[in-house]
Amino acid sequence: MLEENTGKRKVVALLSGGLDSQLAVKMMQSQGFEVSAVAIKTPFCDFDCGRGCGFEIRERADTLGVNLKTVYLGDEYIEMLKNPKHGFGSGMNPCIDCRSMMFKAAKKHMDEIGADFIISGEVLGQRPMSQHGPALKTIEKESELEGYIVRPLSGALLPKTIPEENGLIKRENLGMIRGRTRRMQLQMAQEYGIENPPNAGGGCLLTDPAFAIRAKDLFAHTDNPTTNDIDLLKIGRHFRLDKTTKLIVGRNQDENNMIKALALPNDIVFYAKDHVGPNALLRGDNVENHKQITAAITLRYSDAPKETPGTIIVEKANDKSEISVIRAEEPEYLQYRV
Numbered sequence: 001m002l003e004e005n006t007g008k009r010k011v012v013a014l015l016s017g018g019l020d021s022q023l024a025v026k027m028m029q030s031q032g033f034e035v036s037a038v039a040i041k042t043p044f045c046d047f048d049c050g051r052g053c054g055f056e057i058r059e060r061a062d063t064l065g066v067n068l069k070t071v072y073l074g075d076e077y078i079e080m081l082k083n084p085k086h087g088f089g090s091g092m093n094p095c096i097d098c099r100s101m102m103f104k105a106a107k108k109h110m111d112e113i114g115a116d117f118i119i120s121g122e123v124l125g126q127r128p129m130s131q132h133g134p135a136l137k138t139i140e141k142e143s144e145l146e147g148y149i150v151r152p153l154s155g156a157l158l159p160k161t162i163p164e165e166n167g168l169i170k171r172e173n174l175g176m177i178r179g180r181t182r183r184m185q186l187q188m189a190q191e192y193g194i195e196n197p198p199n200a201g202g203g204c205l206l207t208d209p210a211f212a213i214r215a216k217d218l219f220a221h222t223d224n225p226t227t228n229d230i231d232l233l234k235i236g237r238h239f240r241l242d243k244t245t246k247l248i249v250g251r252n253q254d255e256n257n258m259i260k261a262l263a264l265p266n267d268i269v270f271y272a273k274d275h276v277g278p279n280a281l282l283r284g285d286n287v288e289n290h291k292q293i294t295a296a297i298t299l300r301y302s303d304a305p306k307e308t309p310g311t312i313i314v315e316k317a318n319d320k321s322e323i324s325v326i327r328a329e330e331p332e333y334l335q336y337r338v
Contacts, residue, residue: 010113011034011116011119011150012106012113013025013028013035013038014102014119015061015066018121019182019186020121020122022060023121023185023188023189024151024152026064027173031173035119036109036113037067038071039057039068040073040102040105042074042204043077043231044204071109073102075227076101078226078227078230081094081215084096084097085142090207092206092212092215093129093204095129096130096142098130099130099143101143103139117149117162117163119150121151122136123151123177124136124157136151147165148161153177155174155175156171156175185197211233214233218233231258231262232281235250235258237249239338245284245285247294247297248281249280249298262281267281268314268316269281269315270312270313270314271313271315272310272313273312274311275299276302277298277302277303278298278302280298282294292323293333296327297328300327300328307327309324310327312324
């Protein structure tokens with residue numbers, strides 16, 4: 001498996017940018033391995049479900065002295081999410097299926113570069129769905145990596161891997177960390193000279209209760225969601241007007257800009273003519289039936305005064321028109337809120 005005359009033996013690390021995956025890399029480097037990293041991005045999270053760390057991933061790789069390959073799991077991830085083989089966690093998070101896909105991507109890179117095994121920063125018992133013993137075994141089986149995933153931080157608590165049986169690694173060099181405490185990791189970070197260790201990751205968006213509700217609504221009403229649909233889930237206030245029609249209302253200027261950027265040719269964008277307020281995007285099969293209520297909701301979230309008619313610009317592709325409405329009151333629209 002190993003290329004000849006390369007000196008150090010090679011391993012592939014799933015790198016999230018979080019502290020645990022950095023420590024796993026450091027542990028292997030200290031044992032003489034050449035580490036190559038793979039970072040995974042999905043439509044729902046930055047690399048390896050470490051929300052918020054994706055923008056730092058290349059900096060982390062450079063600091064660690066490892067080559068980095070990034071892999072985007074897009075349409076195939078969305079397809080998996082429709083019916084994950086191993087179900088969901090507390091939200092809409094398919095953790096076991098998700099991890100399996102990530103390890104499959106890492107396995108491909110392992111085969112390409114002739115590495116011996118894969119390492120991960122996973123800690124036994126840290127996450128309830130995917131980091132207990134049976135789940136870890138299932139992930140290995142699903143990713144066709146049985147015996148070839150080493151989890152250095154908890155390795156001494158886990159069954160022997162093939163690299164250990166073959167003498168490539170020794171059990172005394174593996175950690176015994178268990179659970180959600182970070183005390184040992186912070187101590188190790190100091191020992192390895194990792195400055196300003198990142199906070200514990202908040203997990204992927206699918207574990208967030210409010211986002212999970214939006215995602216479930218999307219998948220319940222859309223046969224084939226796209227990455228554009230997913231990007232819209234991340235912003236704005238959401239209203240389900242009927243089974244096929246949805247409204248998204250921006251909450252600030254950044255979201256207003258994103259709504260304009262994400263609008264498709266058949267979408268309709270609404271905004272107040274004479275008042276500061278949101279951009280609102282109407283999408284679905286019955287948009288023409290909901291223009292009036294959308295205009296009223298758009299005016300409601302602007303700074304237009306109550307009980308005073310306002311003008312809403314209605315924009316579809318390059319066509320513009322105007323609607324004069326009174327701002328909506330809560331009983332008219334809260335029933336549609338997702």
